[in-house]
Amino acid sequence: MPANLPAEAKAKWLKVLEAKDPQEKLKALQEFLSAVPQHKGTQKLRSQIRAKIAALRREIEERKSKRTGGGPRIFLEKEGDAQVVVVSTTGAGRSSLLRKLTNAKPEVGFRPFTTTKPVPGMFVYGGVMYQLVEAPPVVEGSADGEAWGPIVMTLVRNADGVIIMLDASTNPLEQYRLIVEELERAGIAVKKPRAKIELTRGAVGGIQVFVNGRLLDCNVDDVKRLLMSYRMYNCRLVIDGEASLDDVEEAILGGKVYKPAVVVVNKVDLPHDESLIEAVRKECSPIPLVEVSCLTGEGLEEIGKALFDQLELMRIYTKEPWEEKPSPRPLVMRRGATIQDVAERIHSKIAKNLKYARVWGPSVKHAGEKVGRDHVLADGDVVELRA
């Protein structure tokens, strides 16, 4: 449903973007919110803005308290090939999952809210090293900064993917909705958007719109008019994929970051209502849903497979010309990566001096085929770079 904002509200959005410090931004957001009319089409937007306001208020408070001592900051260094944050409401079994799949041994609780700090652990599956991070629990209001909300949302925003863990023995559908709603209000989408839309504002240059794909219900002039209605007279908008005018408006109003996800329904060893799991499966589709038990170990191996697919990874094995066998440990790349990307990953000097490459595997017709820099690789390829 489109927001259909009045001109007054649109003009106020620019003030939000131009705010120089948190206090100014808070004020601008409040003014924007009061200019947004209340109807069904603006429900989502208003709830997102309210979450922004609440989170900002907390940030300002925290800064104040930091000046007088303050609490610990969280920073988690990425390790391995991909970082995946495990989120759930309390007690769904995040710690149990880390204990089963990784070297980490977080405490498994008999009481709720046992894990309150991020716990990392390494999970190796199919040659890929996934750093799983147990986040503190999600609660209603996490997006507004309740409980450990800011930590959870920062972790997810910085990660490569997310596992949404549900407890089959209580109400998995309710948990799923709560978690996805909190993530959304915090500006995180777990379903792949039809289009990637990037908006950069500048001081000069007018409005530039680039469409690599298709506009669904409008043309470039409509997009330009929309940008102008928000007083964005100097900006660059790049659309990759299929987008509607609503999608563009959402991007103008802050947009969302997309994080690939896997839904893991735990505790299937306990009595549970299968129809609720099916309801989650329907609602989360096309996100894959895996049923597991951390108690019996049932289903756990499916998680590795689902992560590999959702994160769109591939394994590339490199080989030296004088060696017979490729390296046992693959380079883990995003699907669509080319010879050039592999060379850059190894060393910038190699990338610069690269002449050609030989490839064995699914991306070529003949074993040892000679290919150029732009050759797109496939999972399982063996690559020999020639400089």
Ligand SMILES: Nc1nc2c(ncn2[C@@H]2O[C@H](COP(=O)(O)OP(=O)(O)OP(=O)(O)O)[C@@H](O)[C@H]2O)c(=O)[nH]1
């Ligand atoms: N029956 C059964 N119990 C499980 C399973 N997984 C976890 N549990 C139990 O569920 C409770 C919570 O497990 P945790 O792994 O601590 O859950 P958590 O999500 O880390 O919880 P918090 O960190 O407190 O939010 C413990 O009593 C576990 O023994 C499972 O697959 N089956």
Ligand SMILES: [Mg+2]
């Ligand atoms: Mg825990």
